[in-house]
Amino acid sequence: MKPAKNKTTNSHRTFLRSALFGTGALLATPSLLTLSSCTAAATSKRATPNPDFNADIEIDLKAVIDKVQILPGQPTTVWRYKASILKGPASTVQNLNDTFTGPVFRFKKGQKVRIFFRNNLPEESIVHWHGLHIPEIADGHPRFVIGEGQTFVYEFEIVNRAGTYWFHPHPHGRTGPQVYNGLAGLFIITNDEEQALDLPTGKQDIPVVIQDRTFDSKNRLVYLQNRIQRMTGFLGDTITVNGKPNASLNLNAGTYRLRVLNGSNSRIYKLAFNDGTPLTAIATDGGLLAAPVQKRYIMLGTEKRKTFTTPYTMQDIVA
Ligand SMILES: [Cu+2]
Structure with a gap:
């Protein structure tokens, strides 16, 4: 309701301004034209870049149908995002291989970003x-959906605090199936405050996107097979991490930062080390906590993520 109200106010102001500068009945027509073009601009889809927006970073982001090797045997058809950097540091975009998840974007607060999204x-x-x-126009509201072959140009400045965010499709009534088919990526933001904290970086800063999936005998993704699932939510029988079942990673001794995102449609997770080693939670959805918190386990609801570090080695964890 709020944007609509603002729109009216802006239009109203424009109208008043035009009316003030104009005199007589003739100028009533230009005023009305201003009024209608203003409303059109606020609701139109952004298909071309704004030349006045000086982007530090430009990214080409495509949603595509692809085949990836997830299980032994036949490859699985997925829907996924693929990104490439057009302007700015190459490290901004990290595509993950042989998976449906990703890419991982890394930005710094204050950067101006332009993303060409092609459907x-x-x-x-x-x-x-x-x-x-x-x-609002860059927020991906369902009313901004674009059809096959169309492009939407996002332009915005990174104003969030350092933290782990994510991006996913948002068409009305089709968000669930599109995310399930594989469309989800991470949006990681850093800032000076975070960089002064000496947290693990580089290879010790690991995205962990947890999702559950069900595959049929031909390795095809299966979603909402029956009425109960449609009512209570989908629960897959295979847990994937960054799009891979039975995921594992060999790590060296030291502290790791795991950016854990629950990208599942309905499943809730309780995460803990199997030997009871405590986790150190350092952030939530909204960025860094005021102070680290030690936990025996962490609960992850859907559309939530937590970031934590462990002062123990992965060898300890695996053992
Ligand atoms: Cu969301």
């Missing part, structure tokens, strides 16, 4: 930047 799916889609403070 190569056989249905409407739009990208929502979950947790980001950005202009």
